[in-house]
Amino acid sequence: MNIELSDLTRKFGRNTAVAGVTLEAGPGVFGLLGPNGAGKTSLLRMLATILPPSSGSLRLLDNDPTRPTARREIRRRLGYLPQNLGYYPSFTVVEFVEYFALLKEIPPARVPKAVATAVERTDLGPKAKAKLRTLSGGMLRRVGIAQAIVNDPELLLLDEPTAGLDPEQRVAFRALMRDLGQTATVIVSTHLVEDVGAACSEVALMSEGKVVFRGTPSELTARGESHGVGDAPLERGYSAVLQAARA
Amino acid sequence: MTMPDDVDLDRVWTNVAAEVWRREPGRLERTAVKLLKSPGLARALLTTPSLLFPWLVATAVVLVVGVLAQAGAGQPLVWLIAPGVAAVGIAYAYGPGVDPAWELSCSCAVSDRMVLLTRAVAVFAVNAVFGLAASAIPLGTKAQADTAQITFAWLLPMAAICALALAVAVAARSAIAGAGAGVAAWIILVLASSVAGQTGTPGATQHVLTPAITDTGFYLPYLAIAACCAAVVSYATRPQRGIK
Numbered sequence: 067m068n069i070e071l072s073d074l075t076r077k078f079g080r081n082t083a084v085a086g087v088t089l090e091a092g093p094g095v096f097g098l099l100g101p102n103g104a105g106k107t108s109l110l111r112m113l114a115t116i117l118p119p120s121s122g123s124l125r126l127l128d129n130d131p132t133r134p135t136a137r138r139e140i141r142r143r144l145g146y147l148p149q150n151l152g153y154y155p156s157f158t159v160v161e162f163v164e165y166f167a168l169l170k171e172i173p174p175a176r177v178p179k180a181v182a183t184a185v186e187r188t189d190l191g192p193k194a195k196a197k198l199r200t201l202s203g204g205m206l207r208r209v210g211i212a213q214a215i216v217n218d219p220e221l222l223l224l225d226e227p228t229a230g231l232d233p234e235q236r237v238a239f240r241a242l243m244r245d246l247g248q249t250a251t252v253i254v255s256t257h258l259v260e261d262v263g264a265a266c267s268e269v270a271l272m273s274e275g276k277v278v279f280r281g282t283p284s285e286l287t288a289r290g291e292s293h294g295v296g297d298a299p300l301e302r303g304y305s306a307v308l309q310a311a312r313a
Numbered sequence: 314m315t316m317p318d319d320v321d322l323d324r325v326w327t328n329v330a331a332e333v334w335r336r337e338p339g340r341l342e343r344t345a346v347k348l349l350k351s352p353g354l355a356r357a358l359l360t361t362p363s364l365l366f367p368w369l370v371a372t373a374v375v376l377v378v379g380v381l382a383q384a385g386a387g388q389p390l391v392w393l394i395a396p397g398v399a400a401v402g403i404a405y406a407y408g409p410g411v412d413p414a415w416e417l418s419c420s421c422a423v424s425d426r427m428v429l430l431t432r433a434v435a436v437f438a439v440n441a442v443f444g445l446a447a448s449a450i451p452l453g454t455k456a457q458a459d460t461a462q463i464t465f466a467w468l469l470p471m472a473a474i475c476a477l478a479l480a481v482a483v484a485a486r487s488a489i490a491g492a493g494a495g496v497a498a499w500i501i502l503v504l505a506s507s508v509a510g511q512t513g514t515p516g517a518t519q520h521v522l523t524p525a526i527t528d529t530g531f532y533l534p535y536l537a538i539a540a541c542c543a544a545v546v547s548y549a550t551r552p553q554r555g556i557k
Binding site for chain 1: 335
């Protein structure tokens with residue numbers, strides 16, 4: 067298993083963002099659904115080794131991230147796209163991706179090929195030498211994805227990856243996620259249920275810091291057959307599970 | 314000319330793109346890689362000034378003004394101002410809300426603490442270069458003999474003040490707090506030492522503001538402050554802390 071969480075909890079003062087989550091995940095695309103404030107981003111930050119848990123245990127890629135050496139090893143094999151991508155406006159696309167390739171300790175001789183591969187996979191070739199300040203929101207999102215996959219990660223964490231992408235780009239990105247999920251564990255946090263239905267083999271639904279559903283997208287769809295609100299079957303399943311959790 | 318069917322054009326193109334887009338590190342970066350034993354750190358170090366262009370401009374302006382003031386009044390304002398400027402630079406060079414890619418950097422194998430330290434080195438280096446350049450200006454004066462010594466001497470108080478600013482910024486998680494603490498500490502130190510200097514040597518007016526720099530008795534305390542603050546930074550940025 068690439069991810070093993072046991073009773074993972076994160077508190078901010080009196081607020082509990084993540085409340086006792088237990089989860090395991092191997093290779094594949096894993097969707098993390100939930101309304102705003104459900105704890106998805108906090109959970110993803112813990113998986114990205116940025117945010118330490120308040121309690122519980124966490125193992126990533128067969129390593130314990132509380133140990134500095136192990137954490138460094140995890141980070142070499144980790145890709146992360148935060149919800150709000152910070153970037154350096156004066157960098158070009160290639161410079162930005164290369165910068166993070168170096169910070170991820172990819173051997174320097176392999177960096178140019180890794181950068182070119184990531185840029186091409188995200189269809190940014192024509193904009194490779196463009197300054198980031200000149201790019202649209204959708205393009206910047208793709209730059210973020212490019213830096214996340216530049217080290218060919220075994221664990222890829224994507225927080226709202228399709229935000230700002232147009233429909234054509236979203237379809238292409240779902241194909242990329244499925245491709246990456248062949249060998250890596252891809253965790254996608256989103257509130258767009260159609261992304262989950264199209265790309266994820268498994269899904270967890272979070273509400274108020276807890277995982278209230280875990281199963282396949284079709285199992286989630288089945289939960290909304292008799293009740294639930296939404297235009298699409300998966301949306302009805304999503305709302306039915308949330309209503310039940312809140313009740 | 315025909316092409317074999319089994320050629321993977323995507324792979325060929327990626328190899329071509331890798332060559333076309335390859336960035337050759339400059340001599341400075343290659344040297345930094347050798348010294349730091351880390352291409353990532355070297356890149357972070359050399360990237361910092363370009364990320365902090367406004368800070369660089371401010372530093373240059375302050376030092377030029379200091380040089381001009383020094384030339385006019387014989388008062389080494391450069392060395393008085395530089396530590397405060399460096400402290401502000403360090404405080405503003407780190408942290409969420411300051412570095413746009415902070416969160417991404419935190420998830421990388423090269424530790425954010427090491428990136429922070431390389432950025433501190435960048436601030437020191439730039440100030441040292443400016444300081445040395447300023448030292449070379451008053452040619453032919455009696456002060457010239459002492460300028461190099463003084464320039465290096467201000468690196469010590471600068472190290473102490475910057476370390477203090479950094480420690481406060483990291484501990485308080487506020488660049489403003491760090492910058493304020495650094496500048497305030499330096500002003501208090503300069504004023505306190507000048508008062509002590511005037512008491513000790515009545516009538517001495519030439520270097521009324523400079524005992525904090527020129528008095529070698531201060532050097533050991535500066536080093537001690539820098540060491541203590543470095544320990545605070547080390548503790549505050551320990552991996553278990555994370556960000557909120």
